[in-house]
Amino acid sequence: MFISFDLDAESAEIYRGADPNTLSRGRFSVYRGVYKILDLLKKYGVHVTFFAPSWVVERYPAVIEAILSGEHEIAAHGYLHERLDQLSLEDEEEIFRRTDEIFRDVVGERPQGFRSPYWRWSRNTIEVLLRHRYRYDSSLMDDEIPYLLRHGEGSLYEYPVDWRLDDWPYLEYYRSLTPRQLLEQWLEEIRYAENVTGYVSITMHPQCIGRGARIKVLEKLLDHATRTGAWIPRGKDLAEHLERLHGNREVVVHEYVEY
Ligand SMILES: [Zn+2]
Numbered sequence: 001m002f003i004s005f006d007l008d009a010e011s012a013e014i015y016r017g018a019d020p021n022t023l024s025r026g027r028f029s030v031y032r033g034v035y036k037i038l039d040l041l042k043k044y045g046v047h048v049t050f051f052a053p054s055w056v057v058e059r060y061p062a063v064i065e066a067i068l069s070g071e072h073e074i075a076a077h078g079y080l081h082e083r084l085d086q087l088s089l090e091d092e093e094e095i096f097r098r099t100d101e102i103f104r105d106v107v108g109e110r111p112q113g114f115r116s117p118y119w120r121w122s123r124n125t126i127e128v129l130l131r132h133r134y135r136y137d138s139s140l141m142d143d144e145i146p147y148l149l150r151h152g153e154g155s156l157y158e159y160p161v162d163w164r165l166d167d168w169p170y171l172e173y174y175r176s177l178t179p180r181q182l183l184e185q186w187l188e189e190i191r192y193a194e195n196v197t198g199y200v201s202i203t204m205h206p207q208c209i210g211r212g213a214r215i216k217v218l219e220k221l222l223d224h225a226t227r228t229g230a231w232i233p234r235g236k237d238l239a240e241h242l243e244r245l246h247g248n249r250e251v252v253v254h255e256y257v258e259y
Contacts, residue, residue, distance in 0.1 A: 001190065001230045002146075002159055002201040002238060003221070004138065006115065007034060007052040007067075009060065009207070012081035026207055030060045033210020037218065038070050044222040049235040051077040051115040051138070054095075054102040061106050068107065073234040075113035076103070076134075084122040092124055096132045113235040115139050119161060126256050130154035135239045138201065143252065145199045146242060151256035157239050158254075159201055165189060166203045171214065179214045186217075187224060194228065 010018075010026030034050075041048060050067050052074055057064055067074060078084070079095045087095075103111050114129060116139040129137060130151060137149070138159040149158040163169055165186065170177040177185065186202060193200035202221070209218055225232055233241065245251050 001193070001225055001232050002138070002199065002235075003046075003232050004049045004051060004115075004201070004203055004235070005034075005037060006077060006203060006205050007050045007056055007063075008077070008081055008117075008205060009053075009056045011053040011055050011078075012117065014055075015080045015082060029205065029207035029210060030056070030063045033206030033208075034063055035066070036210045036215050037204075037206055038066060038072075040215065040218055040222060041072070042070060044226060046222060046225075046232050047071045047073075047234050047237075048232065049073040049075050049113060051075045051113070053078045053081045053117070054099040055080045057106050058102050064106055073113070073236055074103070074107050074111065075115065075235055076111040077115050078117045081117040083118055083120055084116055084125055085120045087122060089122075089124045089128075092122055092128055093131075096128050100132065112136065112239065113138065115161075119163075123259065126151050129156060136235050138235065143254065145197050145252060146238060147252040147254050148242070148246065149254055149256055157242050159235065159238065161201050161203060165201060167208045167214075167217075168203075168205055172205075172208050179217045183217045183220055186221065190221075190224065190230075194230070 010023040013023045112135040136157040
């Protein structure tokens with residue numbers, strides 16, 4: 001069960017030029033939401049990956065320190081939550097260069113994993129990821145199990161995602177489900193994964209799932225995982241696991257399709 005958090009804080013709102021009230025909703029994640037999540041993860045002894053725009057890493061080093069001291073992983077998520085498909089190759093390259101630099105300064109090492117903001121790659125993203133030696137990405141939707149994505153001589157692992165397994169559309173954007181209904185939908189997907197695919201990726205945002213009683217959705221998920229003995233890896237742990245399997249030719253391989 002790949003449970004991960006997108007720690008966007010107010011980066012997406014700044015990029016859009018939003019008003020102070022809208023910005024404050026994003027800021028909830030670093031003032032309150034992330035700490036509630038860290039407490040729960042500690043209670044259950046679970047270590048996960050937080051994807052964070054490097055602007056957030058730079059702006060909130062104390063939050064990053066709290067995440068790292070819980071033995072969680074910080075992975076890349078743009079600089080200011082940009083839509084990569086709207087950028088030139090030069091601008092995209094600059095975001096990855098700057099991210100490497102900020103992660104080295106604040107986290108102590110380059111990121112191993114990447115998730116594109118809004119789950120949108122540009123036509124250049126695969127090349128940029130391989131040039132910057134990323135080990136894994138978690139943005140595409142073309143399978144329901146992790147696989148090796150090959151492009152020319154290079155490759156990285158892809159951990160597919162799904163909008164139905166994201167808290168944002170249901171609880172924030174469309175507000176079309178209650179937290180209880182969302183939990184039920186996710187548990188159904190988790191049971192399917194337990195019986196069929198062996199993998200499910202659930203994405204949450206501290207400013208969304210961390211707010212008020214919604215945190216109980218995460219608690220119930222962790223309860224379920226504890227009862228069933230599900231493995232909840234960090235992105236880098238999953239990459240290690242796949243590398244071991246790869247020696248036995250048990251990993252699905254997809255060639256990157258140019259579009
Ligand atoms: Zn995001």
